[in-house]
Amino acid sequence: MPTLLTTALSLYLAWAAALSDSLFHRVWSIALFLFSLLTAAIFNSPVSVSTVPLAVLDLLVFALCIALSPAQLLLHPAKTVDQKDKALDILFPKSDEDKIESLFTDIVAAHGLASNPKTAWESRYKSQSGDKAAPTNKPMWLQDFLPEEELNARIMAFNHNTSWEAYALSKLLHDLGDDLLQELRNTRQTVEEQTRPIIFIGHSFGGLIIKQALVNASADSADDFCRNIRKRACGFIFLGTPHKGAHLTIQGRLKSLFGFWKGSSTNLLEIIGPGSDLNQELHNSFMKYLQTGPGTRNTVCVFEAVKESIWGMPITHVVEKESAVIDGSHKIGVEKTHRNIQRFDSRSDKNYQNILTWIKGWANKAKENALGKCR
Known part of the structure; x- marks a missing residue:
């Protein structure tokens, strides 16, 4: 029986190494095969002090096998993906109660990879003892700050599902770009809505979705709506987007x-x-679009100036400055980590003010010429 088991595991290992492109099958097959060899060696050896390290190693490999097995469903039950009902959520104006004379601009924001759309843009302000200025809630600048700036803009958040740790969808980046275009098609239906310039804001992977949507729209020249989206995009703000x-x-x-x-x-x-051909191809296509569209002069790239830490030790940036900044664009360095670069604590936050300056500039141009291009 042990010989049969070893043979079966050997065949599984050979298949995983030679034919499977799955990292999981390669790692699990090696772990199972190693466990069988170690266990056989222990049982075939007399008990002595020299077998103790072998037994410890065998236990560690056994624990790895269990962690990689279906038992992980019991050890760490998967959490259901927390998604909002609407894929393109209108944050402002919420209803007729939000009195506003005219809307001249649409602002569309897309959060990062696998982020919770309900908390992706919220502040993570940590109050100090006795700090009376600390906010009592967790403000979300897209719906709590921007509406106070008199931008005459409709503000929307694209709540995509890019969860990858569990219940991952079989969608590629190209599909997510199409999803954003479809949601804009569903929302920008009237003639007046279709004339509004669009300001796109993307955090991390959300920036890639925005780029993909514009590239997809550029490729479909026969579709009136896609041509309109390509023409009406007037400004881009990329927050820690991994262009490279x-x-x-x-x-x-x-x-x-x-x-x-x-x-x-x-x-x-x-x-x-790093070195992804798909990402490089997308970036090249987007740069071609920019040359005939808003241009890099209407593109703002925000990079993280604080490294991610593990146990209090600064380790690395998630997205280096060289990857976050598009050549020829306007760049802003934010003294935050990648996970917080898109969060602002108050309207007086200097990082928010830097972003707001650009948003106001594009929105004011739209006000000056409601039916023209935001150039």
Whole structure:
């Protein structure tokens, strides 16, 4: 029986190494095969002090096998994806009660990879003891700050589902770009709405979705709506968007191993990996669009100036400045980590004010010429 088991595991290992392109099958087959060899060696050896390290190693490999097995469903139950009902949520104006004379601009924001759309843009302000100025809630600047700026703009958030640790969808970046276009088609239906310039704001992977949507629209020259979207896009704000890839994707791929039986997928992670051909192709296509569209002069790239920390030790930026900044664009360095670069604590926050300056500039141009292009 042990010989039969070893043979079966050897065949599984050979298949995983030679034919499978799945990292999970490769790692799990090696772990199972190693466990069988170690266990056989222990049982065939006399008990002595020298077998103790072998037994410890065998226990560690056994624990890894269990963690990679379907038992992970019991050890770490997958959480359901917290999605909002509307894929394109109108944050302002919410109703007729929000009195506003005219809307001249649409603002569309897309959050990052696998973020919770309900909290992706919220402040994470940590009050100090006795800090009376600390906010009592967690303000979300898209709906709490921007409406107070008299922008005459409709503000929307694209709540895409890009969860990859569990229940991952079988959607590629191209599909997500199409989803954003479809939601804009559903929302911008009247002639007046279709004449509004659009300001796009994307955090991290959300910026890639925005780029993909514009590239998809540019490719469909026969569609009137797509031509309109391509023409009406008047400004872009990219917050930590990995135009040339991101770090920590290797850690993400390793983490996905422990969610295999919960439906994890690394398809979207691989797009933002360093040296990704798909990401490079997208960027090249988007740059061609920019040359005939708003141009880099109407593109703002925000990069993180604070490294991510592990146990209080600064390790690395998720998206380096060289990757976050498009050549020829306006760049802003924010003294925050990648996970907080899109969060602002108050209207007086200097980082918010830097972003607002550009949004106001584009919105004011739209007011001056409601039916023209925001150039």
